[in-house]
Amino acid sequence: MTVGPPAPRGSQEPPATAEVVVIGAGLVGAACAHALASAGHDVCVVDRAGPAAGTTAGGEGNILVSDKVPGPEARLALRSTRLWEELAARAGGRFEFEQKGGLVVAHDDEQLAALRVLAQGQRGDGIESEVLDGAGLAEAEPQISPGLPGGVFYPQDCQVQPMLAASWLLAEASRLGARLAWGADVLAGQAGDGRITAVQTSRGRIAAGAVVNAAGPWSGLVAERLGGSLPIRPRRGHVLVTEPLPPLIRHKVYESDYVTTVMSDSDDLQCSAVVEGTRAGTVLIGSSREFAGFDRRPSLRVLAAMAARATAIFPFLAAVRVLRSYVGFRPASPDHLPIIGPDAMVGGLYHASGHEGAGIGLAPATAEVVAALLAGTPPPVDPAPFAPARLGAVRRLGGVRGLGPVEGLA
Amino acid sequence: MTASVRTVSFRYDGTVLTAPAGSTIAAALIGNGILAWRTTRRRGEPRGLFCGIGYCQDCLVDVNASAAVRACQVPVREDDDIRPSRSVGWPGAR
Numbered sequence: 021m022t023v024g025p026p027a028p029r030g031s032q033e034p035p036a037t038a039e040v041v042v043i044g045a046g047l048v049g050a051a052c053a054h055a056l057a058s059a060g061h062d063v064c065v066v067d068r069a070g071p072a073a074g075t076t077a078g079g080e081g082n083i084l085v086s087d088k089v090p091g092p093e094a095r096l097a098l099r100s101t102r103l104w105e106e107l108a109a110r111a112g113g114r115f116e117f118e119q120k121g122g123l124v125v126a127h128d129d130e131q132l133a134a135l136r137v138l139a140q141g142q143r144g145d146g147i148e149s150e151v152l153d154g155a156g157l158a159e160a161e162p163q164i165s166p167g168l169p170g171g172v173f174y175p176q177d178c179q180v181q182p183m184l185a186a187s188w189l190l191a192e193a194s195r196l197g198a199r200l201a202w203g204a205d206v207l208a209g210q211a212g213d214g215r216i217t218a219v220q221t222s223r224g225r226i227a228a229g230a231v232v233n234a235a236g237p238w239s240g241l242v243a244e245r246l247g248g249s250l251p252i253r254p255r256r257g258h259v260l261v262t263e264p265l266p267p268l269i270r271h272k273v274y275e276s277d278y279v280t281t282v283m284s285d286s287d288d289l290q291c292s293a294v295v296e297g298t299r300a301g302t303v304l305i306g307s308s309r310e311f312a313g314f315d316r317r318p319s320l321r322v323l324a325a326m327a328a329r330a331t332a333i334f335p336f337l338a339a340v341r342v343l344r345s346y347v348g349f350r351p352a353s354p355d356h357l358p359i360i361g362p363d364a365m366v367g368g369l370y371h372a373s374g375h376e377g378a379g380i381g382l383a384p385a386t387a388e389v390v391a392a393l394l395a396g397t398p399p400p401v402d403p404a405p406f407a408p409a410r411l412g413a414v415r416r417l418g419g420v421r422g423l424g425p426v427e428g429l430a
Numbered sequence: 431m432t433a434s435v436r437t438v439s440f441r442y443d444g445t446v447l448t449a450p451a452g453s454t455i456a457a458a459l460i461g462n463g464i465l466a467w468r469t470t471r472r473r474g475e476p477r478g479l480f481c482g483i484g485y486c487q488d489c490l491v492d493v494n495a496s497a498a499v500r501a502c503q504v505p506v507r508e509d510d511d512i513r514p515s516r517s518v519g520w521p522g523a524r
Contacts, residue, residue: 263487263498264471301471341498343487 031202038064046076049234050189055387057196068205078348083381086174092405100385115185122177209246215367239373248363254349264301293329456501490515
């Protein structure tokens, strides 16, 4: 018998047992559930709210290779982009997947030179790009500010509507037999012989052979409740939404400063313009990064800074009205790399988190890694750089900040 | 006792209409029996006043040189030229 409020719409009863329990129904959890169900596992997805209720709904749907510095994350991103293409081909347009390409713009010659160096390094990992001068920028984006010296075009960058994509993946997983239980908060874990054996949720206990923690910015809290640990902090971001416009912005366009802000270790506010049109006609304007706990109150100062930067790239935006804004929380890891793999202490517990702002893009390859680790087969992308065990030292030094027992639970 | 209400005249889709001064455009149109003043971009479904408090963006009209104005938020003025909205902002884009 369930106690408490009725389960949200679309929820099933949590089963008494499942081979794999996936915690979190955002895009990363949905992709894991889909990959595991496709591999024949008996899967149950639990979420304390429902599908795409957290970080997945708080971003822009980026599938980027352009912002990845050469190295393991770049290779994961390229693999993930290929998997996204396969998923999109199967989904037949149901989640607005667009291979629109990304355009990184420089404000001066120094930035352009730095972009050129970055692009050269990325080519070694297979990231394609084309350096553009001012005339090339204008040809790629007719509305762009005429004063800009140039930029780099990345044809492999894509965009997706992440809530639709998560819903599709969950529906596919469900079709393959996965059970979906919403309104189920993970409260504790049970272990035997150092292995997790069950997950206690607010809607009942599920005996499990393995558990995948895909709770995004709340995955540190979930790890603790299950007896493990994960040094995740919520890195807040803002997005502005304009009124619907005709298609005026063709690509995902962002400032070269963006890569610097992504990699920054500063606790302070970082702002850089990221601008893109959507199928609905609205233009999404980001981005900001700051460690501000789970504070959902938007900051006018941040919104104004983002709008000013976006207008510097696309002057026509100055005459466009903003309809609304939203904030989201990115799951930030201490070294800016995703955390994918077995918990350092609790057997059978796997983490799929720490993607910060890249979780939508990296979700399919993350799921592929998780499925391979569970099967004991080598994944196409080397998972070693993402192993949670690498963060042991950081954990002892820093611990988890910004997480409380109920903080940020909307 | 009769209160004299000042009226303004305006055009909607080419037709001259009147409304009490100070009315929002939405009130002015509804007062003239017009309940829908745009159609949705994809399915062509009729739209008029929905939330009435400036949030939902359903009641958009084009007014003089401005596109996609929220009819529930803007008072009607003498000689306004109001047209069904094409639901797309920024006139320079046309």
